[in-house]
Amino acid sequence: ALRSAQPEAWREGHRRLYEHLRGKAKKLPETIEEMGPLYAAVVHGCRAGRSQEALDEVFWKRVYRRNEKFNSHKLGAFGAEVAVLSVFFDPPWERLTPGLTEPAQSYVLAVAGFALRALGRLPEAAGLIRVAVEKSIARRDWNNAARQAGTLSELFLTRGELGEALTFAQQSVELADKSGDAEERMVNRTTL
Numbered sequence: 752a753l754r755s756a757q758p759e760a761w762r763e764g765h766r767r768l769y770e771h772l773r774g775k776a777k778k779l780p781e782t783i784e785e786m787g788p789l790y791a792a793v794v795h796g797c798r799a800g801r802s803q804e805a806l807d808e809v810f811w812k813r814v815y816r817r818n819e820k821f822n823s824h825k826l827g828a829f830g831a832e833v834a835v836l837s838v839f840f841d842p843p844w845e846r847l848t849p850g851l852t853e854p855a856q857s858y859v860l861a862v863a864g865f866a867l868r869a870l871g872r873l874p875e876a877a878g879l880i881r882v883a884v885e886k887s888i889a890r891r892d893w894n895n896a897a898r899q900a901g902t903l904s905e906l907f908l909t910r911g912e913l914g915e916a917l918t919f920a921q922q923s924v925e926l927a928d929k930s931g932d933a934e935e936r937m938v939n940r941t942t943l
Contacts, residue, residue, distance in 0.1 A: 766799035768792075773809050779816070783828050789814050790835045797838040802850040806859065810835065815862070829869040836863040844875050857886040861899050868902070873910055877903065884922075893930035897923050901942045917943075 754761045769792050776788035789809055796805025814822045814835070822828050837843040839851065839859045844867075847856050864879035880903050887896035900923035907915035923939040930936070 762799050765795045766801070769795035769799050769801065769805065776813070779813060783826055783831060786814060786822065786826070786828065786831065790831055793835050794838045797848060800850065802839060802848055803852060803855060806839070806851065806855055811858075823866060823869070829866045832866040833863065833870060833872075836866065839863070844879060853886065853890055854892070857883050857890070857892070857895060860886065861895070861902075864899075865902065868906055873906060877906055877910075880906065888926070893926050894932055894935055897926035897930055897932075897935050897939055900926055901939045904942050 753764075772788045772792035772795060776792065777785050780786045780789060792809050793805045793814070796802065796809060811817060814832075816822075819825070822832055836859060839848055840846060840863075841848050844863070847859065851859065860879045860883035864876045864883060867873075867876035867879065880899055884896055884899045884903065887893075887899060900919045904916045904919035904923055907913075907919060920939070920943040924936070924943050927935040927939040
């Protein structure tokens with residue numbers, strides 16, 4: 752009711768909660784329980800209209816810990832990750848909320864797809880990762896596009912959809928070749 756009757760007050764309330772929670776949380780939490788305030792901060796930041804900031808400053812730096820992927824790889828908190836990332840969509844897994852840069856959109860799609868895949872929600876994961884591949888290709892981000900296409904190949908292989916798995920494996924090799932990254936080329940050839 753407050754959201755529609757007084758949208759500015761609604762956003763301001765979420766902004767205050769966002770500021771409070773991100774300041775209250777441990778700088779780099781080590782447990783799921785300690786992550787709680789940061790998860791909540793991301794949600795309130797998005798509802799306050801600060802999606803890009805919540806993604807960059809809270810989720811990516813403190814929850815995901817950049818390339819460490821702490822939340823998923825160290826804590827195995829895929830359920831919490833899916834819950835937090837759902838706030839970047841309206842409705843969940845259909846449309847990204849406004850306010851994210853193109854690279855951030857690809858990132859959110861790919862990370863959410865990976866987490867959904869880990870939870871066995873394969874159709875939803877495939878849809879998100881497919882869009883992430885398209886967005887990465889459009890930006891000529893060959894490394895991420897190759898990685899995402901390889902992930903799609905593995906996902907379809909898991910589902911027993913061998914034709915789709917082969918198509919994305921071949922695409923991942925083509926994209927890895929465009930990237931020029933030796934490791935990405937090797938990984939995607941192995942997937943194929």
